Amino acid sequence: MTATTNRQFKLAARPVGLPKRTDWEFVTAPVPEPGPGEVLVKSLYLSLDPAMRGWMNEGRSYIPPVAIGEVMRAGGIGRVLASNDPGIAVGDHVTGTLGIQEYAVLKGSQLTRIDPSVAPLPVFLGVLGMPGMTAYFGLLEIGRPQPGETVVVSGAAGAVGAVVGQIAKLKGCRVVGIAGGSDKCAYLTGELGFDAAIDYKAEDVKKALRQHCPQGIDVYFDNVGGDILDACLATLARHARIVICGAISQYNNTTPVKGPTNYLSLLVNRARMEGMVVFDYASRYGEAAREMAGWMKAGKLKHREDIVDGIETFPETLLKLFKGENTGKLMIRVAAE
Amino acid sequence: MTATTNRQFKLAARPVGLPKRTDWEFVTAPVPEPGPGEVLVKSLYLSLDPAMRGWMNEGRSYIPPVAIGEVMRAGGIGRVLASNDPGIAVGDHVTGTLGIQEYAVLKGSQLTRIDPSVAPLPVFLGVLGMPGMTAYFGLLEIGRPQPGETVVVSGAAGAVGAVVGQIAKLKGCRVVGIAGGSDKCAYLTGELGFDAAIDYKAEDVKKALRQHCPQGIDVYFDNVGGDILDACLATLARHARIVICGAISQYNNTTPVKGPTNYLSLLVNRARMEGMVVFDYASRYGEAAREMAGWMKAGKLKHREDIVDGIETFPETLLKLFKGENTGKLMIRVAAE
Numbered sequence: 137m138t139a140t141t142n143r144q145f146k147l148a149a150r151p152v153g154l155p156k157r158t159d160w161e162f163v164t165a166p167v168p169e170p171g172p173g174e175v176l177v178k179s180l181y182l183s184l185d186p187a188m189r190g191w192m193n194e195g196r197s198y199i200p201p202v203a204i205g206e207v208m209r210a211g212g213i214g215r216v217l218a219s220n221d222p223g224i225a226v227g228d229h230v231t232g233t234l235g236i237q238e239y240a241v242l243k244g245s246q247l248t249r250i251d252p253s254v255a256p257l258p259v260f261l262g263v264l265g266m267p268g269m270t271a272y273f274g275l276l277e278i279g280r281p282q283p284g285e286t287v288v289v290s291g292a293a294g295a296v297g298a299v300v301g302q303i304a305k306l307k308g309c310r311v312v313g314i315a316g317g318s319d320k321c322a323y324l325t326g327e328l329g330f331d332a333a334i335d336y337k338a339e340d341v342k343k344a345l346r347q348h349c350p351q352g353i354d355v356y357f358d359n360v361g362g363d364i365l366d367a368c369l370a371t372l373a374r375h376a377r378i379v380i381c382g383a384i385s386q387y388n389n390t391t392p393v394k395g396p397t398n399y400l401s402l403l404v405n406r407a408r409m410e411g412m413v414v415f416d417y418a419s420r421y422g423e424a425a426r427e428m429a430g431w432m433k434a435g436k437l438k439h440r441e442d443i444v445d446g447i448e449t450f451p452e453t454l455l456k457l458f459k460g461e462n463t464g465k466l467m468i469r470v471a472a473e
Numbered sequence: 474m475t476a477t478t479n480r481q482f483k484l485a486a487r488p489v490g491l492p493k494r495t496d497w498e499f500v501t502a503p504v505p506e507p508g509p510g511e512v513l514v515k516s517l518y519l520s521l522d523p524a525m526r527g528w529m530n531e532g533r534s535y536i537p538p539v540a541i542g543e544v545m546r547a548g549g550i551g552r553v554l555a556s557n558d559p560g561i562a563v564g565d566h567v568t569g570t571l572g573i574q575e576y577a578v579l580k581g582s583q584l585t586r587i588d589p590s591v592a593p594l595p596v597f598l599g600v601l602g603m604p605g606m607t608a609y610f611g612l613l614e615i616g617r618p619q620p621g622e623t624v625v626v627s628g629a630a631g632a633v634g635a636v637v638g639q640i641a642k643l644k645g646c647r648v649v650g651i652a653g654g655s656d657k658c659a660y661l662t663g664e665l666g667f668d669a670a671i672d673y674k675a676e677d678v679k680k681a682l683r684q685h686c687p688q689g690i691d692v693y694f695d696n697v698g699g700d701i702l703d704a705c706l707a708t709l710a711r712h713a714r715i716v717i718c719g720a721i722s723q724y725n726n727t728t729p730v731k732g733p734t735n736y737l738s739l740l741v742n743r744a745r746m747e748g749m750v751v752f753d754y755a756s757r758y759g760e761a762a763r764e765m766a767g768w769m770k771a772g773k774l775k776h777r778e779d780i781v782d783g784i785e786t787f788p789e790t791l792l793k794l795f796k797g798e799n800t801g802k803l804m805i806r807v808a809a810e
Contacts, residue, residue, distance in 0.1 A: 404750075411740030
């Protein structure tokens, strides 16, 4: 081990609206020593996810908030530098909640070994990581699409949305993606094989949905909330299922969350709206990863990562998510593989 | 047949907010003659239901709107005065969509014969009618309460809510009703056996829910929408089910419907919100009616009707629903049995 310092981003204040530089403290700490059963990991890639914004807020949620003064929570991929866990060896690649820092010490049980021969390392934060698992279980277990049905996904060029749409295609559905900008839309229909894409920045979403979903929406996978959720509610088919995965349009609100005005469409259409948290499916991650790795190998499931270099860019890189500037899985490369 | 005139309420204008007298036309028409396969029915009781407000609005819903100039749609109970349907005899009691009028002609196939020896006639508009069916199928098929779970129902002293709560008690649940006023609350806990009642006009509903539902809400049967739906969303247990049956607080809005601000609680709690329309269960009404009639006979399912005399009172009587002035099933007695 050559480095002796560990640069970290700690939460300094609870953000109001979009997180600012001053909501963070960028500090240098000593590289920690692993205790009994613990492992020292050097961060290679750190995952930036919309859910992180929620973790910065106080209040009850599906996971406790990050405390003020605590290293910001984040998933990551790293290489093992030292290990007191017999199941993990120096040089292994692992994934776990490393936090926004260059080095992390975790218990061996909190880490999962990954095999770089299966896929490039960044893919383990995308299709084979939390976003892929979220897409897989949210769509298949909550959305339950049937062949021939129409599936709509928002945030469609993002890490979760792109996988949702591609799995829906694999299941024989008509797939419509909603994304911001013509480049993202071209990516959806050109590279990912979506049947249609709606550019919410340039089009009337409600009108476009009517055009592209003449039989109505059977499954809507919602990553964004807000007006797009309302537009989808207005276009439901009977017995539609809405998967509530996230609400990125609302995470930086300084006003109350916009509830879905058109929710009574659930009544008219005998439809349901259901929330999901990926952690509930942890015991089945392996099963999903094997199936998705097979699809990737067969060329049926494409992936794209948006990789930004340097841990010091964290505060600004995170904002790309909320400004819709990323296509594919956003992450920071902390160190070369 | 002695009467020769048929007093009717026709929809004169689409109401903005609460329906006014001038939104109706009260007319006198000749008593119609039944054609082949048709039946002439003398209205005895006409049902007033919150859903009627929705039928007055233009726009796509689960049923077409009432046209301007059309007799207002309403369920009712009547006695057969003349019949060209071999399955229905003069003197039979029937239920069907009679409309707000003293006499109706319908096809025999649009009427259901009822047996006055099973229950008093008004009960066929309440527990054994649409409200009872709505409660039964909405709770059991969508809410799916399990013994020991906590069930909350709003509009709890109304025709649907009172049945929901009592069935939930029969299924071994802890039941909390939300209603307006101390009389209604006393009725819920005193007569109907609810475990607790919350007076939304006098109490902080969110605080009271926390007190009465220490383990959170497993099933919320929503008849009202608005702030009470939001308070319940804030108190969900994990894997909760919300039955969207109606939203009486929103039906007379002159501003857009208030969407549930706290809908992301569905995500946090892996909960679902699902709409229901009773007509979907029409093939099973008989089964439900038999079971509920058995519970009534055993004294386990109580009923109360709020009966107002005189068809001419219709515009004002209807408003009782939206002002929360009725306890039990609201109806108009048009003529003596």
